[in-house]
Amino acid sequence: MLSPRSILLASHGTIGAQAAEKIALGLCQSDTVLHHLIVVPDLWRGMMGDDWLNNASTRDTYGKYVEAQLGREIEQHRAVLEREISARGIIFQTRVVLGKPGQCLIEYAAESKADLVVIGSPRPPGISGLRSRMPLEKLARALTVPLLIAPYPK
Numbered sequence: 001m002l003s004p005r006s007i008l009l010a011s012h013g014t015i016g017a018q019a020a021e022k023i024a025l026g027l028c029q030s031d032t033v034l035h036h037l038i039v040v041p042d043l044w045r046g047m048m049g050d051d052w053l054n055n056a057s058t059r060d061t062y063g064k065y066v067e068a069q070l071g072r073e074i075e076q077h078r079a080v081l082e083r084e085i086s087a088r089g090i091i092f093q094t095r096v097v098l099g100k101p102g103q104c105l106i107e108y109a110a111e112s113k114a115d116l117v118v119i120g121s122p123r124p125p126g127i128s129g130l131r132s133r134m135p136l137e138k139l140a141r142a143l144t145v146p147l148l149i150a151p152y153p154k
Contacts, residue, residue: 016120
């Protein structure tokens with residue numbers, strides 16, 4: 001049985017990520033440090049709707065709206081997870097970054113010195129949603145600690 005003292009959980013609120021959260025929380029003891037990483041894929045950086053927004057002011061307003069919406073969704077997800085673990089004595093740290101999901105995870109795994117990395121599995125075909133593509137082979141080669149991929153819930 002795994003008993004890591006420091007876990008890096010990459011999750012963002014999707015069904016697959018929630019499966020990873022359940023596994024990570026199941027591995028936590030009262031003195032475990034849970035590093036929660038939320039990566040906003042860098043594709044959002046250019047999401048300005050230029051095809052229908054015709055002036056700089058409107059594009060700026062739209063960009064601020066998108067950022068605010070992403071911020072609200074991230075905070076809601078973080079708060080739900082924090083409420084779930086607060087009573088268990090787990091040390092909880094959240095980091096939100098903008099970038100390529102795989103690269104951000106590799107970098108934060110090295111920085112956080114986690115004993116284990118937990119992620120959700122890719123969405124099965126036919127399940128809708130953003131597919132930001134985590135490069136699993138590259139990720140597994142780059143990590144210096146075990147990688148646990150939670151199966152997608154049936």
